[in-house]
Amino acid sequence: MALSRLLFLSSNIQVLSFAASGAKTRCDSTTSARFRTGKLTFSSPARRGGRAVISGSSSVAAGDDLPEDYGSKFPSADPSERRRAGVLLHPSSLRGPYGIGDFGDEAIRFLDWLHSTGCSVWQVLPLVPPGRKSNEDGSPYAGQDANCGNTLLISLEELVKDGLLTEDELPEPMDVEKVHFATVANLKDPLIAKAAERLTLSQGDLKLQFESFCKDPNIS
Numbered sequence: 001m002a003l004s005r006l007l008f009l010s011s012n013i014q015v016l017s018f019a020a021s022g023a024k025t026r027c028d029s030t031t032s033a034r035f036r037t038g039k040l041t042f043s044s045p046a047r048r049g050g051r052a053v054i055s056g057s058s059s060v061a062a063g064d065d066l067p068e069d070y071g072s073k074f075p076s077a078d079p080s081e082r083r084r085a086g087v088l089l090h091p092s093s094l095r096g097p098y099g100i101g102d103f104g105d106e107a108i109r110f111l112d113w114l115h116s117t118g119c120s121v122w123q124v125l126p127l128v129p130p131g132r133k134s135n136e137d138g139s140p141y142a143g144q145d146a147n148c149g150n151t152l153l154i155s156l157e158e159l160v161k162d163g164l165l166t167e168d169e170l171p172e173p174m175d176v177e178k179v180h181f182a183t184v185a186n187l188k189d190p191l192i193a194k195a196a197e198r199l200t201l202s203q204g205d206l207k208l209q210f211e212s213f214c215k216d217p218n219i220s
Contacts, residue, residue: 086121087114090140091153092130092179099174099184104155127153130181138181151192152184162206164195 094101094110101107114122129150131142140150159165171187199210213219
């Protein structure tokens with residue numbers, strides 16, 4: 001799976017502040033409410049003789065057509081700074097065939113669903129090896145190493161596609177409601193270790209990709 005398809009959460013929230021001109025706290029004919037958003041400042045309509053005055057344009061009364069430039073009176077966000085929506089979900093919470101979610105078909109299906117709903121963010125939580133000691137229960141916040149990935153998130157089916165495992169070596173599927181990390185580790189660790197050994201002993205494009213990854217100075 002191409003990990004570049006994963007989008008991580010970032011915050012870019014525009015703060016809206018309210019200030020009233022004049023000493024009074026309620027808006028009347030002498031008070032105007034101003035809303036400030038970044039560089040732009042615009043005023044809410046102030047009342048003058050029963051007509052609303054829009055800054056920079058003619059006055060508008062109830063029932064009148066709005067001026068042609070009415071839409072330009074309001075700020076428009078830069079597309080790169082627009083608010084985004086997303087979902088917080090650790091990959092292990094996806095449905096998986098071997099007792100845990102992984103970066104296989106279900107992850108791709110989840111990304112497709114996010115895109116179809118208009119979401120552009122997937123916050124995944126730490127992807128480090130989870131704690132396996134007593135009472136840690138696989139927590140991603142009790143990781144064993146900050147610089148390593150959680151091998152339990154490797155899809156066994158993807159390893160078959162890469163030729164590092166055979167279909168006959170895949171275990172029987174497990175349909176569970178909760179991840180039992182010790183059980184999953186006992187099931188997947190030996191197969192992942194076998195696939196890793198075959199990769200290091202292999203020759204070909206996949207081995208070249210692995211060696212290039214190991215030599216990349218941008219990867220800690």
